Amino acid sequence: MTFRSINARLSVLMAVIAIVSFATLGYFSLTFAKSVIRRSLESSIVSALNFHKSGVENYFERIESKIFSLASGFALVQAMADFEEAVYLVDPEIKTALLKLGGARASPPDSDQKPEYTLYEQVRSKYDPFFSSIITELGVYDLMLIEPERGYIIYSTSKGAEFGLSALDRERKKTWLGRAVGYALVNLKEFSSLSPFEPYPAPDSPLSAFMARPILDAGQLEGVVAMRVQAKRLKTMLAIRPDAGLHLSVYILDPGKRVIAVSGAGQKQWSGAVGPPGQFFLRTGPDGESFLSSSAPLKIGGSDYSLVVEADVNEAFSQMGDLKLDLLLSLFPVGLAVFISLLVINRSVTRPIAALGEAMKSVASTDAPAGLRLAEKSDDEIGVLSHLFNDMSQRLETLGAQSQSRTMSFDKYAESLESKTGKMTAKAQKRGEALERSGERIEELLEIIERQRIELTAQKRKLDIDRTYLQKIDEANERFLMVVESELKERLNLLLNRAGAASSNSTNREAVELLDEIRIVDELVDKAVAGFEFGSGHDPVKLKPVNLSELAKQAVDRAAELAAKRKIKLVFTKEAISPMILADKNQIRVAMNCLIENGLKYTPAKGYVHVTVKDTGSAIRFEVKDTGAGVEKENIQKIFQKFYRVENNFGESVSGMGLGLYICRMIVRRHDGRIGAESEPGRGSVFFFELNKKSAPEQDVIPGLA
Known part of the structure; x- marks a missing residue:
């Protein structure tokens, strides 16, 4: 076979x-x-x-x-x-x-x-x-x-x-x-x-x-x-x-x-x-x-x-x-099934096949002899296999020589890589030491933060105590101002009536002066009460159509007597085409009176106070310009604070408690408006507020802004 x-x-x-x-x-x-x-x-x-x-x-x-x-x-x-x-x-x-x-x-x-x-x-x-x-x-x-x-x-x-x-x-x-x-x-x-x-x-x-x-x-x-x-x-x-x-x-x-x-x-x-x-x-x-x-x-x-x-x-x-x-x-x-087939094959092969297998084992072993060859005795399939084996053996010898050369090159590369690895390991150790030092520093910072946290907790407790104390003071102030508004106003009105009757005789100069003093005290009480109401937000804003020009004209007429007494020229100019806006008439009147009175207080005799109502397009602007001593730039923000006053520079004492501009600021802020001042020392001041033009609201009363 x-x-x-x-x-x-x-x-x-x-x-x-x-x-x-x-x-x-x-x-x-x-x-x-x-x-x-x-x-x-x-x-x-x-x-x-x-x-x-x-x-x-x-x-x-x-x-x-x-x-x-x-x-x-x-x-x-x-x-x-x-x-x-x-x-x-x-x-x-x-x-x-x-x-x-x-x-x-x-x-x-x-x-x-x-x-x-x-x-x-x-x-x-x-x-x-x-x-x-x-x-x-x-x-x-x-x-x-x-x-x-x-x-x-x-x-x-x-x-x-x-x-x-x-x-x-x-x-x-x-x-x-x-x-x-x-x-x-x-x-x-x-x-x-x-x-x-x-x-x-x-x-x-x-x-x-x-x-x-x-x-x-x-x-x-x-x-x-x-x-x-x-x-x-x-x-x-x-x-x-x-x-x-x-x-x-x-x-x-x-x-x-x-x-x-x-x-x-x-x-x-x-x-x-x-x-x-x-x-x-x-x-x-x-x-x-x-x-x-x-x-x-x-x-x-x-x-x-x-x-x-x-x-x-x-x-x-x-x-x-x-x-x-x-x-x-x-x-x-x-x-x-394959294993059984291999058994059949193993029993069916001839000795040349076995010899070929032994030769293949020798080639696969590490101690294979050089120049291993099989005898090519026939031209059948076994002879063909022997010839192919001899070609393969020769090629394996060539590949072995090439592999040995490559192995030597690889050994050199491994040595170089090992050297580089050693250097990188040394650098990593140095970085680890640096990180360890950083960790110690972080622990120190954490201790500092903990101490600061304890201090902040103590300060917070102190602030809570102070807040409670201030609330009690506010309650006492509220009770005091209620007494002032009820008791003191009642007595002042009685004195005003009596002084008015006594001053009806123009020859009674002492009664006239007394009436002026009582009016000044009455205005101070009104400002103190208004400052409390506006500052605490108790008084709501009642919006109704208001003609600012007419309101400003009334305020100028009211201040005419004070201007004449101080020998100051008081002028009113209307520049607004349509000065009708939605506002609280009483509160805006108070704001106008305060600004005009402020200009008269700080303007010397023979000075000039100009009141103007303008239409800026999106708002109506009320402006009071005087020829007084002016205000330093760093004090402009302060003059709108409660109880802050600036002394004039022309030798006269100025009455008041420093509440007028504060009241103006609170009123304008309630109307979502803008108030400010422009001044230069020695060249007078301009105080103004602007109220936005608004459409009619859905309700008459809007809560005041805090």
Whole structure:
């Protein structure tokens, strides 16, 4: 029997065995593996759905609970009051003040050059740790405080592009931030839900959602607190895996099937429909790939979102360990059949084949003799194999020489690499020592911080005691001023009537002078009481149509007697075309009287006081210009403070308690107006206030601003 016939028989036998075994066992193994993989995928998807659904919903519930507790507490009420006072000290016009403080990316001047900025920085430093701890705890992007009148953002933890802008202006009112703030301002007692996600502040910006709540103090609106949540926070949450053995893609879709957040190798755009919740469905990707998916409803801030978890079916089949085990079990009979076939082959081969095998062993061993060759005695298949073996042996000898040369080169490279590794190890040791020294320094700094924290706690306790003491003083002042208003005013009115009757005889000069003194005392009492009412916010603003020109003319006529007595020329000019505005007539009259009286007090005899009413386009301006000694530039902000007075420079004593300009400032601020002064020492002063033109309000009484 020739080698060719033996080879043919063995080939036919092995082919028949392999085909039958693989066909039979492959069919049953594939069917079993598919069922195992499907059950494993479904179990992993359900586990991931439950895990992420609970995590995302709990996260937004924590945010809603936190913002509700913040808006209902006293801390935010005090923070709003502190920030508003600090902003007003920078400039009475809130928009100008926020621009100076860095709003809309403007750079504020150094605090050493502008002392009025110091208070805002102190207030910000006081509240930054508190608000930063909140956004760190919740994982939100930003926390903002918004004043209630025009929606200006007076504080932002990030102090980014939003600080100093209005959430209710024409641009931002269209965004969900503006809508959330507007909703909070209107619905003071309702719970605010999270807004839908949108690109903010620009169309190419990351997706963000907002939640806003009104800040109330005893039912009084003090401001709005808003939080901004970015969708990338959800992506971080979805990256957590309950089952690390599979590559799952997790999607959060809004009601319009827009992808809000995705983890893993998920696609940024969703294609196809979403199956019913709790059921499995196959989805085809944009590139033809197949995904096993399941969905669950997701409640985020009152809106219906969808949570989808899916797995790539092909990838899952290639990574499942159970499939490998099943295939190994299936191949066992095939291996047994091959072994039997090898026994048959071993018994059927000839001695030349055995000799060829021994030669092959010698070549495979490490001590193979050089120049190993087989005798080529015939031209049949055995001879052909011997010839091929001899060629292979010669090539192996050539490759061995080349390999030895390469081994020597590799040894040299290994020595060089070992030297470099030693140097790098030395550098790493030095860096480790430096890090150890840094750790000791950090421990020292932590001890210093702890000591400072203890000191701050003690100072806080002291401030609480001082605050209680000041509250008691305010209560005593209130009781005192009530007595002044009732008792002292009653006696002053009695004296005024008696002095008026005595002064009816023009020859009784002493009675006339006494009447003037009593009137001065009466005005001082009125200012003291008004200063208390305006400063405490007890007196509401009653808006009605008022003609400022007529009101100003009445104030000038009232002050004419004082001007004549002081030998000062008092002039009134009307430049406003339509001076009708909505205002509290009594309070504006008080403000005009105070400014005119202030000009007369600080203008010397034979001086000049000019009262003007102007229309600036968006507002009506009341202006008092005098030829007095003027005010130093650094004192202009101070003269509007309570009890602050500036002595004149022409030798006369000035009566009063320093409340007039303070009262003017509080009245104008209640009307959402602007008050100020322009002065240069030796060249007189100009005091003015501007009231915005307003349309008729929905109600007659608007609570006064704090």
